[in-house]
Amino acid sequence: MNETMVCAVGNVATQPVYRELAAGPSARFRLAVTARYWDREKNAWTDGHTNFFTVWANRQLATNAAASLGVGDPVVVQGRLKVRTDVREGQSWTSADIDAVAIGHDLARGTSAFRRGSVKGEAAGTGSPQLPEPVWETPVGGEPEEGTADTESPRQPEVAAVT
Numbered sequence: 001m002n003e004t005m006v007c008a009v010g011n012v013a014t015q016p017v018y019r020e021l022a023a024g025p026s027a028r029f030r031l032a033v034t035a036r037y038w039d040r041e042k043n044a045w046t047d048g049h050t051n052f053f054t055v056w057a058n059r060q061l062a063t064n065a066a067a068s069l070g071v072g073d074p075v076v077v078q079g080r081l082k083v084r085t086d087v088r089e090g091q092s093w094t095s096a097d098i099d100a101v102a103i104g105h106d107l108a109r110g111t112s113a114f115r116r117g118s119v120k121g122e123a124a125g126t127g128s129p130q131l132p133e134p135v136w137e138t139p140v141g142g143e144p145e146e147g148t149a150d151t152e153s154p155r156q157p158e159v160a161a162v163t
Contacts, residue, residue: 018066027062074106
């Protein structure tokens with residue numbers, strides 16, 4: 001409930017590592033987030049400090065991230081921030097991880113072509129047959145046109161009058 005949700009915009013710094021675990025698929029990659037600011041003296045944009053985060057994805061997000069992301073890709077990552085401190089070989093280490101809820105290409109810096117993943121349990125390349133587009137327009141007079149099923153038009157829920 002009291003989790004720190006973050007949205008980080010940066011570049012994929014390492015190739016995603018995909019693993020099939022007992023709990024389901026998991027993937028991780030490093031995300032580089034560099035602050036940019038306008039340098040008035042140089043009259044140009046300048047790179048500031050770079051923060052690195054380890055991004056963790058699970059289940060279907062892991063599968064899709066591993067198939068979609070490559071080093072250098074500009075991405076937007078939303079998830080739960082977890083900062084951990086550890087002592088290794090006498091030295092204190094701090095790591096910042098993001099348990100991703102959503103990952104996507106940053107369309108402000110390029111284009112991307114979206115492809116839906118297959119439904120779990122469905123054979124690759126075989127999908128359910130395409131259903132015809134429903135008739136969304138309400139014909140004049142409010143009655144369905146001849147030849148259209150009554151189930152094709154959207155229904156508004158009936159509301160009982162409260163007195």
